[in-house]
Amino acid sequence: MQEFRFEVDEHGGSTVLVDGYPQSYVSLDDPELLVFGYIQHLAAVIDSLPDGPVAVTHVGGAAMTLPRYVQHTRPGSPQIVLEPDASLTEEVRRELPLPRGHRIRVRPQRGREGLAVLRDSSADAVVVDAYADSQVPADLTSEEWFADVARVLRPSGVLVMNTADEPDHRHAARVRAGLARHLPYTAAIAQVDIWKRRRFGNLVLVGSRQPLLLGSIIRSVAKGAFPSTVREGAELTRALGSGRPFTDADAAPSPPPPTPADGWRVR
Template sequence: MGPHGNRGAPLRALVASGIAELRPDPARPRGWTLLVNGVPQSYVDLADPGHLEFPYEIQLGAVLRLWTGTAVREKILHLGGGGLTLPRFIDHLRPGAEQLVVERDPQILAMVERNLPFPGSIEVRLGDARTELAKAGNAEYGLIVSDVFVGAAMPESVAAAGFARDARRALRDDGLLAMNLTDVPPLARTRIQVATARTAFDEIVLYGDADVLRGRRVGNVILLAGNVPMIKAGKHETVLRADELRIFTGGARPLLDEPR
């Protein structure tokens, strides 16, 4: 007889942006979903950090497997913490990897630390993603993962051209930026994000579910910029690069920073 599912009770807490909930997975004994205001943010299996549940996490995981296969002691910056799913995943692939996670909400961090403990080798810092990126040294990181959302929306501070320039400066010449985007048909925000990333990076790739990239449904898309590994798309996935990506982007204009 197989193991019983997770019988833990849901946990809720007031956080800066509303209500956070840790919901047990009835199918996995130590699996939990982190939601903020009812929107799923992260999935963590405490028994198996190599398990990724959400489709976008699986796609990012595929990219990170390719990246960690060639990286040697690279520093990694995660912008957006949530349940620390991807930092745990990388620590599982490369135990003791040097990782810094920036999380803006102290209540979410406290909830995760208390209920979903993570490896001590992962450093977590409270702060604003854009501000912390601006503080990074030149060519300090080999990989930057941006997964910053307020509810279901990505704030403009990490979507504008200044963010792309800061990321390019903070990455090594052979570094990689991986951004989780979410969009609705006809993917206007994604097209703008590609145009914005082009202000700082020469090579850009979009990777995601084929129906999402065809504008048939709402979903997540992974934007990769810099030294992008060769990705083999799955049966229901699409990879857009080069001419296909230029056609997709069309005449979209980059998002510029508001004057300060």
């Protein structure tokens, strides 16, 4: 059973820690305050979608930082959150209530199970930010998984996925290869030191059937607090390296992170 706690800072925001690792940061007074770099990258992709409400399916919820952001910036957006840890959801609702008038529906289901029952072409965006034991579950890395994501997305829809990898980027390369089979326009966002292969860290993968609005994404990423770069096409292939797509038969979770005691800068 996962252990979680809430830490309140001097600004009134709360960090949710799961098994000792920071998972989410929420400011009830300022939903646009996105502290973690990878959350800023996920939001940059959502912000590139056309103005107005958007239908978003979130695989992984934790404290629901991004659903709160979408509700604040695009009021009335219908959102589904697939979060299997019902006890965490209950605690979050008690400690960090969702805003009034929201259209956020939380379902206590794992990603594959929950996505499988969603209608075809029902989402403008699918956000994958799911971890179990501090790793992306293996069943969210396979080509078959991305085929189902593509089924749920509308023709102009976008997948945005938070993953983590060692400096060699071998796992991320294989995940991106499976993603590209079904959503061929791909990009990735990461902090500069991660692209330079200096440390373990987060990469945000993006995929769509249609060309991405990279100009908008790049501008949003440039405004972030953490120096980061957006890469696509041949440049992305050079940065990650090539890889054979995972399938359900050989899928692997993302590598485990170093422990805080090892001095790794936590996400």
